[in-house]
Amino acid sequence: MMSFLADYIYYIGAFGLILIGFYIILIKHNLIKVIIGLGILDTGVNLFLISVGYITKGTAPIFSGPGIDSEHMVDPVPQALVLTAIVIGVAVLALALSLAIRLYQHYDTLNLRKIREQKW
Amino acid sequence: MTFIVSFLVVFMLVGAVAASAFRDLISAVIAAALVSLIASILFYFLQAPDVAMAEAAIGAALTAAIFIIAIRRTRRYEE
Amino acid sequence: MRKAVAIVLLIIVTVGISLSLAKIPFGAPKTKVGKRYIEEGIEDTGATNIVTSVVVNYRGFDTLGEVTVLFIAAIGLGVVLTTSKREEMRKIQPASLILYTGCRLLFPLILVFGTYVFVHGHLTPGGGFQGGAIIASGFLLIYLGCRERRINRVVSNLAESLGGLIFVVIGLLGLVFGGYFLFNFLPKGTANALFSAGIIPIVYIAIGFKVGSELAGIIDNLIEES
Numbered sequence: 001m002m003s004f005l006a007d008y009i010y011y012i013g014a015f016g017l018i019l020i021g022f023y024i025i026l027i028k029h030n031l032i033k034v035i036i037g038l039g040i041l042d043t044g045v046n047l048f049l050i051s052v053g054y055i056t057k058g059t060a061p062i063f064s065g066p067g068i069d070s071e072h073m074v075d076p077v078p079q080a081l082v083l084t085a086i087v088i089g090v091a092v093l094a095l096a097l098s099l100a101i102r103l104y105q106h107y108d109t110l111n112l113r114k115i116r117e118q119k120w
Numbered sequence: 121m122t123f124i125v126s127f128l129v130v131f132m133l134v135g136a137v138a139a140s141a142f143r144d145l146i147s148a149v150i151a152a153a154l155v156s157l158i159a160s161i162l163f164y165f166l167q168a169p170d171v172a173m174a175e176a177a178i179g180a181a182l183t184a185a186i187f188i189i190a191i192r193r194t195r196r197y198e199e
Numbered sequence: 200m201r202k203a204v205a206i207v208l209l210i211i212v213t214v215g216i217s218l219s220l221a222k223i224p225f226g227a228p229k230t231k232v233g234k235r236y237i238e239e240g241i242e243d244t245g246a247t248n249i250v251t252s253v254v255v256n257y258r259g260f261d262t263l264g265e266v267t268v269l270f271i272a273a274i275g276l277g278v279v280l281t282t283s284k285r286e287e288m289r290k291i292q293p294a295s296l297i298l299y300t301g302c303r304l305l306f307p308l309i310l311v312f313g314t315y316v317f318v319h320g321h322l323t324p325g326g327g328f329q330g331g332a333i334i335a336s337g338f339l340l341i342y343l344g345c346r347e348r349r350i351n352r353v354v355s356n357l358a359e360s361l362g363g364l365i366f367v368v369i370g371l372l373g374l375v376f377g378g379y380f381l382f383n384f385l386p387k388g389t390a391n392a393l394f395s396a397g398i399i400p401i402v403y404i405a406i407g408f409k410v411g412s413e414l415a416g417i418i419d420n421l422i423e424e425s
Contacts, residue, residue, distance in 0.1 A: 006122045007225045008220075009125055010125075010129075010162070010166070010225070011220050011223075011225065012129065013129035013132060013133065013162070015216060015217070015220065016136070017132070017133070017136055017155070018216075019212070019213065020133070020136040022209060022212065023205075026205040026208070027205055028140070030145070030199065032187075033140075033145070033198060035187075036148055036149065036187070037140070039183060040136055040139065040152060040155060043155060043156055043159050043175075043179065046171075046175070047162060047163075050163055050166050050168050050171060051225070052229070053229075053233075054166050055226060055227070056226035056227075060167045060168065061249040062248050062249065062250075063241065063249075064322075066391075070238055074167045075228070075229070075230065075233035076236055076237065076249045076253050077230070077236065079170060079250050079253075080253040080254045080258060082168075082171050083170060083171055083174055083250070083326075083328060084261060086174050086178055086179065087178065087328050088265060088268055090183055091268060091269050091273075092272065093187075094272060094276055094417050095272045095279075097186060097190040097421070098275075098276045098420075098421070100194065101190055101193050101280065102280070104195075109199070110194055110195060110199075111199050169324035170248075170324045170329070173324060173329045174328055174332065177329055177332035177333055178328075181332075181336050181339075182332060182336065182339070182414060182418075185339055185418065186418065186421060189421045193421075
């Protein structure tokens with residue numbers, strides 16, 4: 001049990017964040033809370049990608065001195081992809097919040113049920 | 121070592137559940153910023169310093185700031 | 200009714216993900232591409248930070264796509280938020296003297312630290328995106344502390360456009376000199392020196408300027424009190 005927990009604790013953390021993000025998007029009715037759930041889902045997926053690329057007893061992939069061996073280094077490709085994904089995540093959140101502000105100025109509420117009832 | 125990582129993961133999941141349960145939207149945003157900060161620490165434990173720096177600067181500071189500015193222009197409490 | 204459907208969907212997703220996660224071992228080497236990038240990274244590019252050489256040199260076209268997505272998001276936000284009707288003028292309280300002086304003292308230090316992070320991107324952990332985010336945090340401090348100032352929109356738009364233009368022009372110069380887009384045509388130099396690794400420092404400086412002024416422009420658009 002302890003060795004199972006030690007191996008898979010990062011997977012359980014990332015997986016829990018993805019589930020909680022999905023729950024917020026499906027169940028809650030306030031628009032800003034749905035956007036918060038989108039941000040939590042994004043963080044969970046990034047954590048999962050980095051934890052897949054980890055090699056046991058590896059170090060960071062930077063040759064900072066003249067005598068570092070390249071035998072035990074962590075995989076650098078998932079780190080480059082996650083760097084891109086974090087910046088795109090913040091751009092999507094900014095655009096979604098600007099659309100939420102315009103929606104509030106037009107309907108004067110942010111409750112998704114009430115917005116769906118008014119057809120105009 | 122495993123004990124520290126398990127404690128941090130439990131703290132992160134409690135923060136995410138709190139972000140879903142709060143009715144005051146500013147408290148929910150601060151709980152989401154706590155999730156981003158603990159994820160940045162976990163990135164450092166997984167030997168990825170570039171990603172840890174990017175997540176701490178963008179996820180914990182700028183995302184919380186633009187959420188609070190947007191909440192100030194709409195309502196504060198969830199109906 | 201909707202809650203029941205959502206819970207059933209979540210249970211299906213849980214079972215599916217946990218069945219496939221049990222097959223991925225934690226900590227075993229999985230791909231061969233990473234090993235090739237680590238072993239031949241310094242001879243190909245000259246940068247000692249392997250993640251930087253993957254982002255700018257081996258996968259430079261993806262970085263160009265990401266810079267485009269950020270640009271589209273900033274423009275979309277500017278278009279959506281300008282055609283709003285006038286809100287009531289909120290009275291801005293002036294900041295106290297300690298806050299004003301402290302923010303004015305901290306702002307140049309944050310700018311210097313952000314510049315250091317993106318200039319040394321090919322030697323230490325860091326790079327264009329992290330440095331740009333730190334510079335945008337410095338501008339956020341000015342908005343919160345000294346509340347009457349606004350950033351100069353002309354200079355910010357100029358820095359953003361010049362950053363993107365320099366990135367594309369360097370790519371086209373690589374097409375002229377080498378044979379493919381974003382070819383590394385400057386000399387590689389010795390490892391661990393500041394002026395080394397070909398086009399990588401120039402590209403990261405351009406990206407640092409662009410991302411910093413873009414995020415500061417997003418905050419300025421959101422804060423605009425009519």
